[in-house]
Amino acid sequence: MFHRGKASKVFLAASAVLAALACGSPGPSGAASSAPAWESSLEGALRRAAAEKKLVMVFFYTDWCGWCRRMDERTFADGQVQAALTGVVPVRLNAEKDGRAEAARLRVNSYPNIAFLDASGRQVARIPGFLPAPAFLEELRDVLNAAAGR
Numbered sequence: 001m002f003h004r005g006k007a008s009k010v011f012l013a014a015s016a017v018l019a020a021l022a023c024g025s026p027g028p029s030g031a032a033s034s035a036p037a038w039e040s041s042l043e044g045a046l047r048r049a050a051a052e053k054k055l056v057m058v059f060f061y062t063d064w065c066g067w068c069r070r071m072d073e074r075t076f077a078d079g080q081v082q083a084a085l086t087g088v089v090p091v092r093l094n095a096e097k098d099g100r101a102e103a104a105r106l107r108v109n110s111y112p113n114i115a116f117l118d119a120s121g122r123q124v125a126r127i128p129g130f131l132p133a134p135a136f137l138e139e140l141r142d143v144l145n146a147a148a149g150r
Helices: 004-022 042-052 066-075 079-087 100-105 133-148
Strands: 055-061 088-094 113-117 123-128
Touching (some): 042 055, 042 088, 055 133, 079 133
16 A cells, blocks of 8 residues: 555656656657758759759648648657658648649649659659558658669
8 A cells, every 4th residue: 555655756756757758758669859851842852852863752731631730740750750751852732822733733632642753743652641650661661662773
């Protein structure tokens, strides 16, 4: 049976652990609090992709899309995902605002939606929908391996 003092110490220790977890401490998946270095325009991303011999990864989102926010908060915040994204030039486009024309050109009609483009702007792969970090990493590696084999 707990004494009042011991129960208080256990409660305080448990509270401290929960507070640390809530503040964004990295978990076993390698989650981090920063986000990828997103390019601000598709044109700039395509120029950079040509110079660096990389694919462009276009993340299409909307302001109202909860799964898009979850991709930002969980998948793209993961440290392993951030490390893997150094193999592409990432750009974010709001499909209802600055990315409307590109979303229409690529026939994007669900969100989140990720298109991979070569430096000329031609789509070479797509990942539709939300994926947690491990599944996204697997898909990204497949895309990058396929691109390397071209």
